[in-house]
């Protein structure tokens with residue numbers, strides 16, 4: 001079950017959902033619109049290695065915006081810091097963003113119960129497109145779950161993406177042993 005606008009508001013009141021900053025007009029019928037944060041990043045190496053720590057260069061989106069180019073993987077970040085303590089948050093694109101040829105994640109934008117952070121966006125584009133800090137970029141939807149949780153993401157010893165930041169975070173796949 002996906003939470004409605006009223007339920008999202010009620011869960012914010014209860015402290016189960018945190019969205020900072022929160023603007024009432026960003027709340028849709030059953031989703032909340034999130035915005036592109038100030039920073040983008042690209043990988044330093046042109047060939048990535050799934051076993052290694054691939055480093056990124058982070059830069060600020062200038063006032064006049066920044067043109068994203070096809071063939072480059074950009075990491076972005078939501079302006080919003082979020083917490084979800086009882087529901088599974090999903091980050092989805094927005095139709096208006098998709099219609100500009102912008103993908104905001106490379107795999108399922110699933111979050112975990114207990115995830116407390118900004119969201120890293122894995123951005124790719126079909127054609128050159130200028131993007132701006134603060135533009136609506138995606139939407140969060142919240143799923144109710146069945147059953148109790150044994151290990152919340154923020155209490156998991158090996159959670160990779162829970163250290164609070166306002167910048168995109170590179171793949172931490174290198175922390176997996178394989």
Ligand SMILES: O=c1ccn([C@H]2C[C@H](O)[C@@H](COP(=O)(O)OP(=O)(O)OP(=O)(O)O)O2)c(=O)[nH]1
Pocket residue numbers: 091105106108109110111112113115118119120121122153158159160161
């Ligand atoms: O596009 C996304 C999708 C998820 N997340 C956040 C929310 C999620 O709770 C966390 C971890 O995601 P996932 O569990 O898919 O990553 P993992 O590679 O399995 O990392 P971990 O081992 O820490 O679970 O990253 C993002 O920031 N961006």
